[in-house]
Amino acid sequence: MSRLSRWLTIRVLLLLSSLLAGFAVQASSSGWQQAKHIKAELVSEYRTVAAGQQFAVLLHFEPDPGWHTYWQNPGDSGLATSISWQLPAGVQTGNISWPTPQSFLIPPLVNYGYAGQTLLLTELTVPADYAADSLTINADVDWLVCEEICIPADASFELTLNVAGQSEPAASQQPLFAKARQALPLATGAVGDYAISGGAFSAELHEQLPEPPVAFFVASTELVDHAAAQQLVPQQNGWLLQQAINTYFSSAPQQVEVVLVDAAGQGYSVNLQYRQQPAEQGGSTEILLTGGILNNSNNNSNLWLILLMAAGGGLILNLMPCVFPVLSLKALSIAGNSQQRQQQRHDALFYTAGVVLSFLALAGLLIALRAAGNAIGWGFHLQSTLLVGLLAYLLLALGLSLSGLVQFGLGLMNAGGDLTVKSGGKGSFFTGVLAVIVASPCTAPFMGTALGYAVTQSPQVALLVFAALGLGMALPFLLLAYIPALARLLPKPGAWMETLKQLLAWPLYLSAVWLVWVFGRQTGIDAMALLLVGMVALSAALWLWGRVQLGAGWFNRLAALGLVLLAVITLWQVSSQQAALSSNPQPGQSTAQHWQSWSAEKLSELRRQGKPVLVNMTADWCITCLVNEQVALNTERSKAALTEYDVSYLKGDWTRRDSAITAYLQQYQRDGVPLYVLYWPGQPPQVLPQILTPDTLRQTFESLSQQ
Structure with missing residues (x-):
């Protein structure tokens, strides 16, 4: 062999040895896999293992700066990393050995996890009778990496090790494993x-x-x-x-x-x-x-904040269109007693008692039904068509009384409207009761947060939150009664009061119209027409009763009672047929609507197809929901954004009780509507604010589409 041939042979052998050595070194790592904001590899402590040996592998994460993964207990949110192993027969694996975690404060939440380099050790054991000359390790890994947003990801790793009579450590990986063991508690x-x-x-x-x-x-x-x-x-x-x-x-x-x-x-x-x-x-x-x-200070501060928000929600309720008409009755009463300080305070205290006790009674009912296993939510009483119809009757009767058609004070009407319009403690108390019944569906943002917190706490804390809500609602009358400077701002009694009394009837009529509309949405237009017939009968009965108060004979009295009975029977019959009527499609519904009816199956199917989905949980008795739809969801700008980003819009109607929607709400720790959830491919579900602006949808879509 010539010198040149020998030289070429040596060079080729050296090159092959180098390649084989490089392969042997690489066998201790699966190689990096890149995902959004993080990369990962599977690493072995040994590149050659022996039968009967126990050795360690580790999952090596390198997240981007500011991003983190999670501990075995992720805290208030997040998801722990999980590994599914596929190993040769007889090879055993232990659990992940978790490093000491750190806290991530995202007020009011606290999460546990790891920022920066993360090393998750797992011990593997090769059986003593293992006969193959190689060991292939496959691992399917799921993780969640978060900053302000969270991105779930998964990857599959494969690592093949030699099996020989004597094991050989992967020298280049020893510092990494030493660091991993130092990080363990x-x-x-x-x-x-x-x-x-x-x-x-x-x-x-x-x-x-x-x-x-x-x-x-x-x-x-x-x-x-x-x-x-x-x-x-x-x-x-x-x-x-x-x-x-x-x-x-x-x-x-x-x-x-x-x-x-x-x-x-x-x-x-x-x-x-x-x-x-x-x-x-x-x-x-x-x-x-x-x-x-x-x-402890943190828990107390959280509770005090929730109580303050509950009181603020109750105060805001006084401004809601479904509440103000009822409260105007009491304002009129206080104006009439502006010269009687003691009577004002007496009325304010009884009104407050009516409001607070009513909220506590509703809270107790909610807690009791939950304990009995019923899936319900706040505002559930307006899911009853019978109660909606009775409230419409009551508000109509109060309006007719203010208009001067009848003066409550005798007979049957003492059981209803007279309790609210008469002076004294009883009238003040029942005005508070009526205000709460009509007010509770008008869930303002502060009120929604407080109620969502209350229904997940102990009964004692829940009742405390509802009491704070009632105190906030009653606060204006307490201030009027106990702060003379405010009370002096009220005008003196005079002839204007009769005019004001008649004017205040019209908001009550509008509130009755709103309840009739809710009733119609629940049962259909035919049932709504029958309810209107009942309201006409009630109006005629009140007109006749007004004549009785002026001295008319027994026929008027008998006819009035008959008409009241007719109104009640009509409402009862309509409500008893709710199931049959509600199964009929709503006439007049547009075929070109930009939304589809929500169902869990429809949502799952759209998500499987990889489509973005906006879910809107609403109800016809929810004032906030209706405002949001007019301002932010049904506008041409929002419709264009839904089309541009190919977002499927699903709407769930909770006007009538629906256990599937109730279960969906509870997934997001909500006990009332509105709830807006956006599902974007590759992102965790995002809950939108309860109060939407005209640009909320477009801005949210733009932000997510750029990630």
Whole structure:
């Protein structure tokens, strides 16, 4: 062989050796896969393994700056990374060993996860009788990466390792695995137990840690309220940990992992055993618990904020068109007593009692029905056609009284309208009751947030929120009665009061028209016509009763009672046929409408097709819903945006009770409408604000289409 031939042979062998060595090194990693705002790889601690060996692989994440993934308990939102393994027969895999997490504060939420480089270790065990000369590891991984928005993603990884009589570490990967193990919380061997007491998670750690902890993370997802303040109280031989329980807490696991973190960021893993009865804690439990309600600054501040929002919602209700006409009755009464300070205060207190007790009664009914398993929501009483019709009758009767057709005060009418228009405590009290019945569907933004919070809390907290709502609604009358400067602004009684009384009848008539329209939407135009017949009969009865008050004979009295009976029977018959009537299609509905009726199946089908979908949950008795549709959803600008971005628009009608819509609302922690949810391909569902502007849809579509 010539010198040149030998030289070429050596060069080729060296090149082949280099390629084989490079392949062997690469065998310890699957290679990077890039997704939006993050890249990932699957890495092995060994490039050659042996039968019977236990070794580690890790999922290596590198998110973009400002983005993060999640711990096994993601906190208030988010999703933990999951790995589905496909391994040769006999190869066993353990659970993910989670590094010590950190908190991400997104007020009012708290999430747990990892920013920057993230290393998730998993131990694999090769059986002793494994005979193949290679080991192929396949992993399907799902994760969620978040900044201000969250992007779910998945990837499949494949890694093939050599199998030989002796294992060989992947030298280049050892620093990465060392870093991964350093990030794990230390297993201290400490023992402890926990209990659920007084609305709080309360745990005792029976040993000291190397350094005092400053925070802790509970691995169980629905055990503690993640946003609530934590208490870490040193004990003689350990630590007392306390935090409010989670809103969705249902049962305590027998064992739960808790990771405690010291000031340097070092984590310590402790497994706590559940105990049925809390151990004696001296007086330390009172640090957090007072009368069964968690007493920490963060929880108190949240509750006070919710109570303030509830009171603000009640105050706003006074301005709603379905409430003001009823309240005007009481304003008229106060104006009539402007010279009688004691009587004003007396009336204001009784009115407040009527409002607050009515809200508490409705809250109690809601809580009781929920406890019995009924899926209902706030405003549910106007889903009853019978009650809607009766309210229409009542408002018509009150309007006719203000117009001077009849003066309530005798006989049958004492049971209804006279309770609201008569002076004194009884009239004030029942005016408050009537105001609440008519007011509750007009859910303002502050009220919706407070109610959504209330129905997920304990009955005591829920009742407190509803009481605050009632106090806010009654506040104007309390101010008029107890602040002389405001009371003096009211004009003196005079002839103008009769004119004002008659003028105030017209808002009541308009409110009755609104209720008739709701009734028609619930049952159909034929049923609405019958309701109008009943209202005409009621009007005739009141006219006859007015003649009786002026001295007319017994025939007028008998005819009036007969007409009232006719009105009641008509309403009863229409309501009893609701199911049959509601099954008929609504006549006059446009065939060119830009929306489709919502159903869970329709939504699922559109999402499977990869189409963007806007869901609007509405009801005809929801004033906010109707305003939003006129201002932001049914405009030509919004219709053009829906067409331009090919967004399917689904509308769910909750005017009549619908268990499927109620279940959908509860998915988003809502107990009332409106609810607007936008499903954009590749993005998690986005809940839009309760108050929409003319540009909300277009701006939202533009933002999501650019991501």
